[in-house]
Amino acid sequence: xxxxxxxxxxxxxxxxxxxxxxxxxxxxxxxxxxxxxxxxxxxxxxxxxxxxxxxxxxxxxxxxxxxxxxxxxxxxxxxxxxxxxxxxxxxxxxxxxxxxxxxxxxxxxxxxxxxxxxxxxxxxxxxxxxxxxxxxxxxxxxxxxxxxxxxxxxxxxxxxxxxxxxxxxxxxxxxxxxxxxxxxxxxxxxxxxxxxxxxxxxxxxxxxxxxxxxxxxxxxxxxxxxxxxxxxxxxxxxxxxxxxxxxxxxxxxxxxxxxxxxxxxxxxxxxxxxxxxxxxxxxxxxxxxxxxxxxxxxxx
Amino acid sequence: xxxxxxxxxxxxxxxxxxxxxxxxxxxxxxxxxxxxxxxxxxxxxxxxxxxxxxxxxxxxxxxxxxxxxxxxxxxxxxxxxxxxxxxxxxxxxxxxxxxxxxxxxxxxxxxxxxxxxxxxxxxxxxxxxxxxxxxxxxxxxxxxxxxxxxxxxxxxxxxxxxxxxxxxxxxxxxxxxxxxxxxxxxxxxxxxxxxxxxxxxxxxxxxxxxxxxxxxxxxxxxxxxxxxxxxxxxxxxxxxxxxxxxxxxxxxxxxxxxxxxxxxxxxxxxxxxxxxxxxxxxxxxxxxxxxxxxxxxxxx
Numbered sequence: 056x057x058x059x060x061x062x063x064x065x066x067x068x069x070x071x072x073x074x075x076x077x078x079x080x081x082x083x084x085x086x087x088x089x090x091x092x093x094x095x096x097x098x099x100x101x102x103x104x105x106x107x108x109x110x111x112x113x114x115x116x117x118x119x120x121x122x123x124x125x126x127x128x129x130x131x132x133x134x135x136x137x138x139x140x141x142x143x144x145x146x147x148x149x150x151x152x153x154x155x156x157x158x159x160x161x162x163x164x165x166x167x168x169x170x171x172x173x174x175x176x177x178x179x180x181x182x183x184x185x186x187x188x189x190x191x192x193x194x195x196x197x198x199x200x201x202x203x204x205x206x207x208x209x210x211x212x213x214x215x216x217x218x219x220x221x222x223x224x225x226x227x228x229x230x231x232x233x234x235x236x237x238x239x240x241x242x243x244x245x246x247x248x249x250x251x252x253x254x255x256x257x258x259x260x261x262x263x264x265x266x267x268x269x270x271x272x273x274x275x276x277x278x279x280x281x282x283x284x285x286x287x288x289x290x291x292x293x294x295x296x297x298x299x300x301x302x303x304x305x306x307x308x309x310x311x312x313x314x315x316x317x318x319x320x321x322x323x324x325x326x327x328x329x330x331x332x333x334x335x336x337x338x339x340x341x342x343x344x345x346x347x348x349x350x351x352x353x354x355x
Numbered sequence: 356x357x358x359x360x361x362x363x364x365x366x367x368x369x370x371x372x373x374x375x376x377x378x379x380x381x382x383x384x385x386x387x388x389x390x391x392x393x394x395x396x397x398x399x400x401x402x403x404x405x406x407x408x409x410x411x412x413x414x415x416x417x418x419x420x421x422x423x424x425x426x427x428x429x430x431x432x433x434x435x436x437x438x439x440x441x442x443x444x445x446x447x448x449x450x451x452x453x454x455x456x457x458x459x460x461x462x463x464x465x466x467x468x469x470x471x472x473x474x475x476x477x478x479x480x481x482x483x484x485x486x487x488x489x490x491x492x493x494x495x496x497x498x499x500x501x502x503x504x505x506x507x508x509x510x511x512x513x514x515x516x517x518x519x520x521x522x523x524x525x526x527x528x529x530x531x532x533x534x535x536x537x538x539x540x541x542x543x544x545x546x547x548x549x550x551x552x553x554x555x556x557x558x559x560x561x562x563x564x565x566x567x568x569x570x571x572x573x574x575x576x577x578x579x580x581x582x583x584x585x586x587x588x589x590x591x592x593x594x595x596x597x598x599x600x601x602x603x604x605x606x607x608x609x610x611x612x613x614x615x616x617x618x619x620x621x622x623x624x625x626x627x628x629x630x631x632x633x634x635x636x637x638x639x640x641x642x643x644x645x646x647x648x649x650x651x652x653x654x655x
Contacts, residue, residue: 249549250646262646266639335635339566346550346562
């Protein structure tokens with residue numbers, strides 16, 4: 056399959072590495088010319104959890120018109136970069152299939168403008184860290200869930216993406232998988248970012264654990280539908296599986312990048328508000344992470 | 356007046372420095388022999404907000420029986436050290452007057468056991484930092500409020516403690532001044548300790564400010580009686596006056612000491628619970644500070 060990947064951060068590199076290993080033909084669209092040149096010349100190096108490395112070749116460019124339109128386009132940029140690529144996506148033919156990997160719930164409404172395309176939503180529960188512009192460390196094996204966003208457009212065979220360390224799970228309900236991932240992120244990311252602890256320390260630090268548990272049940276009390284999607288045992292299981300990892304939000308903090316608190320947690324708080332409910336513990340963490348973002352900006 | 360000061364931390368040193376300057380006869384009881392020797396030989400050095408230094412001589416010992424009992428005893432140890440000095444205080448004659456300076460509400464009940472003594476409560480709204488065992492930096496000029504705890508025992512003349520940079524305000528209601536100070540601390544200390552920001556940044560960081568304001572009105576909604584004692588404008592005024600200071604709780608964090616979160620915030624949460632109310636934003640901060648304390652202990 057021809058695949059275009061927009062964005063070459065940790066998730067973009069991880070997906071592209073596995074797909075090019077499966078002989079899919081990958082074209083990256085990167086933000087910087089430097090990264091495009093590096094990817095074209097060096098390819099991608101993936102470091103597996105056991106330390107083994109896998110090299111694959113890819114093509115990369117900063118130019119959207121260098122990428123094929125008869126391809127699946129995977130949009131793997133962060134939520135707050137979606138607006139900058141919007142005009143480029145709008146100029147694609149309606150036949151181009153789009154797959155979005157953003158964390159949180161905030162992008163689902165934004166995606167509606169592409170209703171005339173075949174549109175898919177993916178959630179990625181892997182631990183991944185970008186080591187430099189062409190090296191990605193696969194730190195925790197998880198699962199990639201893919202669901203059609205507009206149900207009639209279910210014609211791509213995503214089982215072709217499957218490989219031993221990169222499981223694909225096909226899902227029916229895009230909202231459901233995104234809500235599940237948003238709640239996992241909301242339970243884990245803000246606390247780890249504020250306290251600067253690993254995911255595993257959420258289980259060993261008694262007060263961090265208490266807060267994580269409180270946030271889970273606070274969310275469950277508002278979103279009753281999640282009992283079908285996610286249990287607190289699964290939140291703990293993810294902490295165990297990624298025990299030594301820094302969450303993406305802590306990585307953002309440590310690298311002085313803006314966190315994804317708005318699309319992940321802000322969107323949940325807004326959805327709760329539409330049900331006339333508040334999530335006071337999660338909201339407190341939300342403002343603490345925003346305060347940390349603000350401190351970061353004032354030091355830039 | 357003969358004054359014994361139990362504890363030579365920032366507050367104990369600040370008080371002793373001003374009182375010995377006013378010719379009161381000061382005896383310190385310190386925890387370590389080293390500090391007692393240093394204080395006996397070097398005296399106290401106080402560094403004023405304008406940089407000027409003031410030296411005074413004091414006597415110090417680790418032995419309670421080295422201190423006069425016909426004196427006012429000022430108990431200036433932290434809340435969690437009260438239990439270790441309890442047997443010594445219990446062996447004092449009932450005529451010995453006691454003045455407690457602890458932060459928070461937790462000690463008020465504990466103090467009841469000394470009902471047969473003349474007992475006073477003080478709250479100290481100065482910015483003070485202990486630079487070493489005999490040097491204290493007076494970073495923010497505030498006020499010291501003193502109230503009789505058992506009302507009939509109002510016979511000491513605390514106006515003798517007054518000096519230009521060390522104002523004394525006599526109060527009627529010990530519970531009121533302690534509640535006021537506890538709320539000031541609850542609004543300022545946990546946020547500054549978690550975010551590692553100065554008191555002034557509570558006003559300039561929009562999300563830190565939002566949280567501080569939320570905590571104030573959350574407390575006010577449960578403790579209606581505070582409208583007589585403290586306004587949000589006064590909380591902001593204290594942040595301005597101590598803008599460049601680290602709160603005592605942040606100082607504790609940075610020096611890897613256990614914070615006073617339990618006696619200050621834990622006690623407020625318990626008092627709210629006796630009114631069948633919760634303070635969810637403050638409670639979230641409370642568990643975050645306890646999580647930080649726990650991280651500190653696991654690294655010791």
